[in-house]
Amino acid sequence: MNFNQNVSNAWRKNNSLVCVGLDPDPKRFPDQFAGKNDAIFAFNRAIIDATADLVCSFKPQIAHYAALGAEHQLLQTIQYIHQNHPDIPVILDSKRGDIGSTAEKYADEAFQRFEADAVTINPYLGFDSIEPFSRHQDKGVIVLCRTSNPSSASIQNLMVGEHKLYEKIAEMAVNEWNENSNISLVVGATNPKELGKIRAIIGDMMLLVPGIGAQGGDTQAAISNGQDEQGAGLMVNSSRGVLYASQGPDFADAARQVTEQMRDEINQYRKIV
């Protein structure tokens, strides 16, 4: 089984397109974690157990661990998901991009060291920076296309001939890079019209869609424009909106509630649920 099939199965099993981002920020943890050595893992574990039957994937963002020297707790988190919720694939959000020989080392980081099922990748260096990841046919490789941050348009919307750079990236992803059928794209919910343009280019390729929640993306517009012909094809990520729904002792219940609401809101706008 490969990553895309695993996500499809999780979509169906949990009737959910939601991806929960695991971006731990100990300053925002409830008091009960204060002073704990494994606070990050313990917090993540509670979030995972509270939401695993409501999601199609989990996505730890590596900078939140690397800034704190918490690589071990990142690995514990991923292994915990594999062991206790084996139907839910894990995306390591690291947005790596480097020359081929170095990209091989980053693939080792993601797939061997951290046991991730998929990884996010930056396309600026071209295919020889992507192929060391995509050669792992059972793994997912999710390439940045149109990101959710404010200044992304200054680069990604540059006109390349008659198309924008992000459209060119989408086109290369479909027509040139997807030889192992394991490429997908990152497209922010903050640009719903562009989600629609990208869907028209890529057919049924999968999209990872951040930007709902803390970043302010519109769910209806994002789902209406982004879904594929089967009412799926999306992993819609929320990180801060779920993790810090409450900072009190009820944080896990609050995270579950927000995730459930998000799942249900998304499902309202799917062609087929």
Place this chain on the structure above:
Amino acid sequence: MNFNQNVSNAWRKNNSLVCVGLDPDPKRFPDQFAGKNDAIFAFNRAIIDATADLVCSFKPQIAHYAALGAEHQLLQTIQYIHQNHPDIPVILDSKRGDIGSTAEKYADEAFQRFEADAVTINPYLGFDSIEPFSRHQDKGVIVLCRTSNPSSASIQNLMVGEHKLYEKIAEMAVNEWNENSNISLVVGATNPKELGKIRAIIGDMMLLVPGIGAQGGDTQAAISNGQDEQGAGLMVNSSRGVLYASQGPDFADAARQVTEQMRDEINQYRKIV
């Protein structure tokens, strides 16, 4: 003192534009390191001591440490340089790029956790992914512009209006992003004509130039086209060519010899030495 001044001082002190890349690959280490727990740090230390009076900077590439879970040895390496060769700045080559709130975490990774003097950055997300690094005015922020790998042209040479994407990046770096005068660019030696075009756009902005050595770049063409009006403005990186000049017990002497040759060859083509 900021990063750019520190590099300038090292240029003068060692009369050298050479940057040695610290990309450890234990499989290629001499036998004397076999089985050692701190083999990476011990190897790096020998290379550093053998070359520190011949270089303007050191550049550890983080993937080589992350793939092996060797973050502690990366920190040891950087601290060793600061303590024993305080005149030589350290660039953490990590090519990070993410939305603003995450970029802050990556800046913590580079500057707080690993104590680097500068970091490499991917521009695909635009300025709000760069500013969390460049707000640290004493640190250097080295933005990918025209990279040395074969498929880089498929993206970076796309025509944006009348210019190529990499030229647009260079122009934005100079005119829009350099508010703290601490931005510089990565331009591969494998494209010497493009080095010249970029130099014409950026004036005396500094360039980090990989691609000499294992990647086959032409030294004369790169220096002739890339240097600034003062015969400087470049950090010319070699990693594998220096580190693995010999895989026998004489590896440190061989690394020194290759570095010295490279320095002298580069100096031949500088307008002013």
